[in-house]
Amino acid sequence: METQRKGLAFWLLTAFFALFVLFLYGPMIAVFILSFQGPSGGMTFPMRGVSLHWFTDLFSSTRYGDLGDAFWRSIALSLLVMLITVVVSFFAGLGFRRRFWGSGALFYLAIVSLVMPGILTGLGIGTIFQSLGLRTSWLVSGLGAHLSWTLPFGLLIMFAVLNRFNGSWEEAARDAGARPGQVLWMVTLPIVFPGLIAVALFGLTLSYDEYPRSLLTVGTRNTLPIHIANLTANVTTPALYAIGTLTTLLSLLVIALSFGAISLATRKRK
Structure with missing residues (x-):
């Protein structure tokens, strides 16, 4: 039974x-x-x-329409978002390794945009630009809107990676006479490199596919998701x-390259 x-x-x-x-x-x-x-x-x-x-x-x-321009615009924006997300998340993760006054409030302030509906975030950013008499554009307001979505994910990933980081490796490098910059470049960075690849992957794909936060912030020059949404009305x-x-194959290619980079980094560490 x-x-x-x-x-x-x-x-x-x-x-x-x-x-x-x-x-x-x-x-x-x-x-x-x-x-x-x-x-x-x-x-x-x-x-x-x-x-x-x-x-x-x-x-x-x-x-x-300008499908090709929208595609390259989304690629350029997502690459810029990816770069900023990786750099900020990495150094923010290093900064949060030590407790400091207000660290808890700063952490929750950094990730609170995850619970905010994307369309409301875009509406708020668009309203601020309008109140200041500024024009929204994909490279300014659109960039800020996308970073409000990708940075929290990058921070959470780096916090998880650095939480398991063994600081004794850095101590050993300093004892051997390595300068702070050498410790960062030759010890810390290679070890957390797979985590940075994950942050880059999140930053790239989340920005490339983002629609709600883009709708009211990119101005008159649409990104690819908005352009595709507009095409559904008449195509x-x-x-x-x-x-x-095509976009799915591009995403799969990016994922394959990311896994290849992680595999290569792991082999070099061995």
């Missing part, structure tokens, strides 16, 4: 996990498949041929799925 119960529980958990995976990846797989529709295909099944028509249409047709072809496939 006990064996039957364990067997039933196993199959129930297996079925639940299979449904979870289907729910999680099913839409992405459907978008990937439908992006290869034939020229006469629609946005739903069944497939009407298989081709790369909608991928080439993205780059040859003018009905998609009813599998070209939208082709955009989704």
